[in-house]
Amino acid sequence: MRADARRNYERLLEQARIAFAESGVEASLDEIARRAGVASGTLYRHFPTRLDLVRAVLAGQLAELTDLGRGLLTAGDEFEALATWLRATVSHGLTYRGLAAAVMSASVDADEVANWHADLFEVGASxxxxxxxxxxIVAVDEADVLKMVGAIAWATQDAPDREAQAGRMLTVILNGLRPRH
Known part of the structure; x- marks a missing residue:
């Protein structure tokens, strides 16, 4: 990609992230293009459909979450590293509500989705x-913990105090993970 096209692409992704966080996946594509400082045609050249844009945003967000987890694998406090990643995972689920559902309900490459899940599971399990x-922490089934964390984001996504409610629920899980001495 040419440098100017790359800049436009990155600005479109950044503005889409913001718009999707504010308004969900049905945010106006014309407004995203305007905020990015490009014409709507430029948006559609990079992302021919809304799903293409949603998928690109979701892929970027999941890659950042995976990278955060990998970086935390060397943190000194193992419990706090885990807690930090789980908080970020819940926050992602709350901030970008509707993104995953939009991608999953559309005809998306199942291998791509499986790879996203595998990367996240690998980091969380590690x-x-x-x-x-x-x-x-006590011995637990990694899949159970990760499913509970996903369930927190799902269960609280429409609550007026969703961040506070999700934080309280995650605290219950984190407290339950601690060994009893």
Missing amino acids: LLDRAWQAGA
Whole structure:
């Protein structure tokens, strides 16, 4: 991609992230283009359909979440590293509500979705295992914990105090992970 086309692409993604966080996946594409400082035609050249834009935003957000988790695998406090990643995971689920559902309900490459899930699961499981190995948490089934975290975002997404409610629920899980001495 030419440098100017790359800049336009990045600005469109950034403005789409903001718009989707504010208004959900039905945010105006023309408004996203305007905020990015490009014509609507430029948006459609990069993202021919709304789903293409939603998918690109979701892929970027999930990659950032995966990268955060990988970076936390070397943090000194294993429990806090796990808690930080789980909080970020819940926050992602709350901020970008509707993104995953829009992608999953459309005809999307199942391998792409499977890869996203595999990357997130691998990082989450590694953080959980590392915390367990350090004695910071009790032995748990990684899939159970990760499903509960996803359920928190789903259950609280429409609550007026969703961040506070999700935070309280995540605290219950985190407290339950701690060993009893």
